[in-house]
Amino acid sequence: NMNGCEEGVEFLPVNNAKKVEKRGPRRWVVLVALLFAFLLLSLLVGFLVWHFQYREVQVQKVFNGYLRITNENFLDAYENSNSTEFMSLASKVKEALKLLYGRIPSLGPYHKDSAVTAFTDPSTMQTARDNSCSFALHARGREQTRFTTPGFPNSPYPARARCQWALRGDADSVLSLTFRSFDVAPCDERGSDMVAVYDTLSAMEPHALVQLCGTYPPSYNLTFLSSQNVLLVTLITNTERRHPGFEATFFQLPKMTSCGGFLQGAQGTFSSPYYPGHYPPNMDCTWTIEVPSKQNVKVIFKVFYLLEPNVPLGVCPKDYVEVNGEKYCGERAQFVVAGNSNKLTVRFHSDQSYTDTGFLAEYLSYDSRDPCPGKFMCSTGRCIRKDLRCDGWADCADFSDELNCKCNATYQFTCKNQFCKPLFWVCDTVNDCGDNSDELQCSCPAQTFKCNNGKCLPQSQQCDGQDNCGDGSDEASCDKVNVVTCTKNTYRCQNGLCVSKGNPECDGQRDCSDGSDEKDCDCGLRSFSRQARVVGGTDADEGEWPWQVSLHVVGQGHVCGASLISPNWLVSAAHCYIDDKGFRYSDPAQWVAFLGLHDQSKRSAPEVQEHRLKRIIVHPSFNDFTFDYDIALLELEKPAEYSTAVRPICLPDTSHVFPAGKAIWVTGWGHTQEGGSGALILQKGEIRIINQTTCEDLLPQQITPRMMCVGFLSGGVDACQGDSGGPLSSVEGDGRFFQAGVVSWGEGCAQRNKPGVYTRVSLFRAWIKDQTGV
Numbered sequence: 001n002m003n004g005c006e007e008g009v010e011f012l013p014v015n016n017a018k019k020v021e022k023r024g025p026r027r028w029v030v031l032v033a034l035l036f037a038f039l040l041l042s043l044l045v046g047f048l049v050w051h052f053q054y055r056e057v058q059v060q061k062v063f064n065g066y067l068r069i070t071n072e073n074f075l076d077a078y079e080n081s082n083s084t085e086f087m088s089l090a091s092k093v094k095e096a097l098k099l100l101y102g103r104i105p106s107l108g109p110y111h112k113d114s115a116v117t118a119f120t121d122p123s124t125m126q127t128a129r130d131n132s133c134s135f136a137l138h139a140r141g142r143e144q145t146r147f148t149t150p151g152f153p154n155s156p157y158p159a160r161a162r163c164q165w166a167l168r169g170d171a172d173s174v175l176s177l178t179f180r181s182f183d184v185a186p187c188d189e190r191g192s193d194m195v196a197v198y199d200t201l202s203a204m205e206p207h208a209l210v211q212l213c214g215t216y217p218p219s220y221n222l223t224f225l226s227s228q229n230v231l232l233v234t235l236i237t238n239t240e241r242r243h244p245g246f247e248a249t250f251f252q253l254p255k256m257t258s259c260g261g262f263l264q265g266a267q268g269t270f271s272s273p274y275y276p277g278h279y280p281p282n283m284d285c286t287w288t289i290e291v292p293s294k295q296n297v298k299v300i301f302k303v304f305y306l307l308e309p310n311v312p313l314g315v316c317p318k319d320y321v322e323v324n325g326e327k328y329c330g331e332r333a334q335f336v337v338a339g340n341s342n343k344l345t346v347r348f349h350s351d352q353s354y355t356d357t358g359f360l361a362e363y364l365s366y367d368s369r370d371p372c373p374g375k376f377m378c379s380t381g382r383c384i385r386k387d388l389r390c391d392g393w394a395d396c397a398d399f400s401d402e403l404n405c406k407c408n409a410t411y412q413f414t415c416k417n418q419f420c421k422p423l424f425w426v427c428d429t430v431n432d433c434g435d436n437s438d439e440l441q442c443s444c445p446a447q448t449f450k451c452n453n454g455k456c457l458p459q460s461q462q463c464d465g466q467d468n469c470g471d472g473s474d475e476a477s478c479d480k481v482n483v484v485t486c487t488k489n490t491y492r493c494q495n496g497l498c499v500s501k502g503n504p505e506c507d508g509q510r511d512c513s514d515g516s517d518e519k520d521c522d523c524g525l526r527s528f529s530r531q532a533r534v535v536g537g538t539d540a541d542e543g544e545w546p547w548q549v550s551l552h553v554v555g556q557g558h559v560c561g562a563s564l565i566s567p568n569w570l571v572s573a574a575h576c577y578i579d580d581k582g583f584r585y586s587d588p589a590q591w592v593a594f595l596g597l598h599d600q601s602k603r604s605a606p607e608v609q610e611h612r613l614k615r616i617i618v619h620p621s622f623n624d625f626t627f628d629y630d631i632a633l634l635e636l637e638k639p640a641e642y643s644t645a646v647r648p649i650c651l652p653d654t655s656h657v658f659p660a661g662k663a664i665w666v667t668g669w670g671h672t673q674e675g676g677s678g679a680l681i682l683q684k685g686e687i688r689i690i691n692q693t694t695c696e697d698l699l700p701q702q703i704t705p706r707m708m709c710v711g712f713l714s715g716g717v718d719a720c721q722g723d724s725g726g727p728l729s730s731v732e733g734d735g736r737f738f739q740a741g742v743v744s745w746g747e748g749c750a751q752r753n754k755p756g757v758y759t760r761v762s763l764f765r766a767w768i769k770d771q772t773g774v
Contacts, residue, residue: 069093090116133163133235139175139252149235149245153181157193157245161237166201169229169252176277177231177250179212179222183527185241187213193239195246197224198232199281199352209281209355211309215527217541219598221357223277229255259285260348266291266365272348272358276303279319279358285348291365298338298364298371298381299323299346305357307331321359322347336381338371376401392421413438424694425661449474465500473657475500481511491655493517505653508734523565524650524736540682542598542607545667546647547727547737548682550594551576551634553585558600561668561726562593563739564648566774567639571651572725573742573759574622574632588613593636596645600669600680607645612637617771619764628704630744630759632725633771649727650738651774652762658740660691664710664730666756668723668743687711689740690755698755706763708741711755728758 075085094114101111137145147165149157157163169175177197185193197209209224209231216222224231229252235245259273270287272279291297306319306329316329323337323346337344342365348358366372372383378396388395390405392412399419407413407420415421415433425432427442444456451457451469461468465482467490468474475482478500484490486498493499493512504511506521526546549562549570562572570593577585584590595609603610615635622629640646658664667684687710690698695709703709710728728741741758768774 067093133158133161134166135164136166137168137250139167139169139173139250142251142253144249144251146247146249148247152245152247155244156242157184157235157237159237159240161235163235163237164203165233167231167233167250171229172255173229173252174255174280175226175229175231175250175252176274177224177226177233177248178277179216179246179248181218181244181247182212182216182220182222184213184215184235184243184245185237185239186215193235193237193241193243196234196236198234199227199230201230201232203232203234206353207281208353209278217543219539219542221276221278223274224355225253225274225277225280227280227282227352259283260287263287263289263363264291266295267363269360269362270346271360275358275360277357278355279348279350281350281352281355283348283350287346289344289346289363291342291363293342295342295365296339296368296371297342297344298336298366299344300334300336300362300364300382301328301332301359302334302362303357303360304328304332304335306359307356308354318351318353319356320349322349334382336378338366338381340368390420392419424691425688463500467500473502475502483513489655489657491517491653494519503653503656503732505656506650506736507732521650521736523648524732524738526647526737527644540598540667540684543596543645545665545682545684545727545729546596546643546645547649547729547739548597548667550597550600550669551725552592552594553583554590554592558669560724561670561743562634563727563742564595564640564646565651565739565768566648566772567642568636569772569774570634570636571727571739571742571761571768572632572634573744574618574630575624575627575744576725577616577618577632578624586616586618588616588634591616591634593634595640596643598645598682607643609640609646611640619767626702626704627745627757628706630706631742631761631764633768635772649729650736651765651768652738652740654762654765656738656762658689658708658730658762660689662689662730663687664689664728664740666710666723666726666728666743668726670723687756695755695757699757703757706760707744707757708760709755710741710758711746 069089072089093116097114098111102108133150135147137147139145149163150161151157167175167177182195184195192213195212196203197212198204199207199209209226212222231250233248256273261270263270273283273285274280289297289299301321304321306316306321308318308329311318311329313330316327318329320327320329322328323344324339326337328335328337344363346361371377371381374386375383376386376389377383379398379400380396382396384395384401389401390407392402395401402419405418405420411423412420413423413426413433415435416437417433417435419433421432421438426438432438442450444450447459448456449459449462451473455469457468457474462474463478463480463482465475465484467484467487470487470489475484481504482500483497484500486492490498491501491504491511493514494516495512495514497513499511499517501511504517506518506524508518511517527543547564549564549572550558551560551562551572553559560572560576562570565571579586589612591613593611593613594603595611596607597603597605599605602608613634614637617633617635619629619631622631642648652658663686665684665686667682669679669682690709690711692703692708695707696703698709723743724745726743727739728743729737730740731737739761741761744757744759746756
């Protein structure tokens with residue numbers, strides 16, 4: 001009704017009332033009609049009463065929820081719905097529910113069956129009594145909605161808390177959730193704090209998308225997609241540790257109506273749904289690929305992460321990609337799947353639980369008669385450069401590039417399994433061959449001890465308090481650390497006494513009687529524990545190398561690298577600060593140091609600190625022709641402030657040993673290839689220390705005792721122009737990083753048999769202390 005008038009009724013003016021007036025029906029007809037209508041209405045009411053009250057109507061309804069079992073201890077087997085323990089307890093629960101409903105007259109007749117979908121550890125369940133940390137949020141259009149743990153980031157989240165965030169979107173939408181910052185108590189055996197994301201509004205294990213604890217760098221992929229329009233985020237805190245928690249955002253997307261498709265052409269790319277975010281659960285996608293006729297098709301999986309907890313390697317019962325009838329899952333390096341015609345079908349499946357980043361793939365057409373023109377083809381179908389064949393490195397995932405090789409005796413060792421390995425890896429205590437044949441000929445006779453430098457000693461001289469090896473290795477792993485006569489290879493405590501243990505500084509154990517070996521150890525640790533410019537390297541994570549410094553020359557941009565060793569001091573390479581072509585690189589006023597930098601295009605990011613230089617101290621013995629003594633110290637105008645993105649690296653003692661064969665990291669923003677351009681994102685590359693004798697043989701008359709070679713004889717990973725002055729970071733047993741070297745020079749970048757040359761930092765420890773007090 002509108003304004004008192006019935007909608008749709010219109011009154012017309014009458015000009016001649018008699019012409020339009022109609023005669024009504026007789027009165028008895030009206031009475032009969034009314035009586036018939038009343039009887040019909042009564043009959044209808046009676047039928048409805050009988051239908052709903054007295055007749056058993058088969059209306060099926062399903063109710064779900066959870067209950068607590070108080071007389072059973074939780075077993076790990078209960079998490080597996082296929083285990084006998086799960087089935088036994090589920091049967092008991094269903095019988096108990098049947099008895100319970102049977103005693104209630106209003107429920108008993110209607111209870112048909114019960115099903116148990118999951119058992120959950122009670123420590124991870126949200127208690128219904130506490131609503132102080134329970135939130136319900138609804139997405140608004142495509143706008144991002146932010147939420148955080150209570151108190152973030154200025155105060156830690158509450159201890160012993162149970163928090164949950166119920167996230168909803170509109171019907172026919174899915175939710176995209178991203179953790180922008182994540183820092184909760186570390187994952188360990190003592191019990192940790194846990195964040196879980198579920199694809200429902202109930203905290204049920206079979207619908208868990210992910211469980212997170214510990215700390216993740218901001219660049220780590222923590223984006224998750226739902227299969228429907230809801231998500232549940234829970235935080236269970238079981239510790240008293242103080243951590244800031246997380247910051248997250250979510251928004252809604254239209255639900256994907258189809259997945260996969262028909263791909264046609266000579267080449268193209270495709271990926272799992274919503275890549276690089278985690279794919280949603282309950283997805284099935286099929287791609288039909290067709291390349292031109294008379295060609296074959298192959299698919300290169302460039303990125304592949306379909307890893308699910310507690311799923312054995314080689315078994316793909318949950319999430320997988322299926323090609324040619326074979327299923328692929330887990331975490332895999334780049335691999336190729338080839339077809340034998342111009343058509344290929346790729347199927348992707350995800351189940352209802354844990355999800356991962358997914359895959360990025362490229363399809364190509366190729367001539368089956370010459371599948372890798374000008375290159376070597378791995379048995380997997382991947383094409384690699386011919387010069388990578390038989391170089392000692394498995395460039396093919398199946399090692400096919402290293403099979404049936406004839407080793408070059410000049411610089412390669414022939415393993416018993418016929419693999420060829422660089423000679424300098426022989427007797428480095430690392431099983432490089434895989435069958436240990438590179439280490440077998442290095443063993444000492446019975447009843448003797450083998451030093452790290454290869455010398456054999458009677459076992460009686462091990463742990464006798466004397467440095468009989470000459471490198472301290474016979475005293476390094478003894479239960480008791482002895483005071484010994486001081487040599488160049490022993491560690492000297494502040495009280496003047498020397499100890500037998502090798503590399504004792506900042507290892508978490510007090511070895512000096514005055515404790516000086518564990519003094520000033522606020523260094524070498526990073527907040528995020530994940531794993532010349534670097535050639536052959538990969539993007540570093542934000543905060544992964546917090547001691548890395550970028551040095552810019554006013555008007556020239558990034559020129560050199562450096563490392564932070566204290567709030568006021570940096571270590572760099574001397575050759576960066578030598579005047580050249582009329583420009584005064586020796587003038588501190590020409591330089592700006594950026595600390596905490598990750599992306600060169602984001603120098604104004606909040607975590608980045610910009611500092612001017614107060615002083616540049618080039619080593620007085622630096623030779624700008626040979627690059628001997630290539631080390632410099634830079635003093636900042638004002639002290640750096642330590643944070644998750646800015647931390648110092650540890651300096652090694654004069655006696656610190658970095659053995660040949662040890663894996664070590666080089667970082668920087670220099671050129672990604674020789675003659676190429678600099679990188680925006682900080683690069684990292686893992687390389688190996690090369691035996692000093694081999695180093696001198698490779699670069700004759702060029703290597704001094706102040707230099708060390710690090711790299712791969714096969715080339716591929718190295719420092720390059722623009723990395724100069726940056727650190728060579730070595731991780732020791734307790735996870736603490738020491739600076740082994742400074743990027744100095746090399747012949748080209750990442751060339752075969754031309755390793756990078758670095759300044760040995762340990763030899764300059766006393767000079768650094770004299771100049772800086774650090």
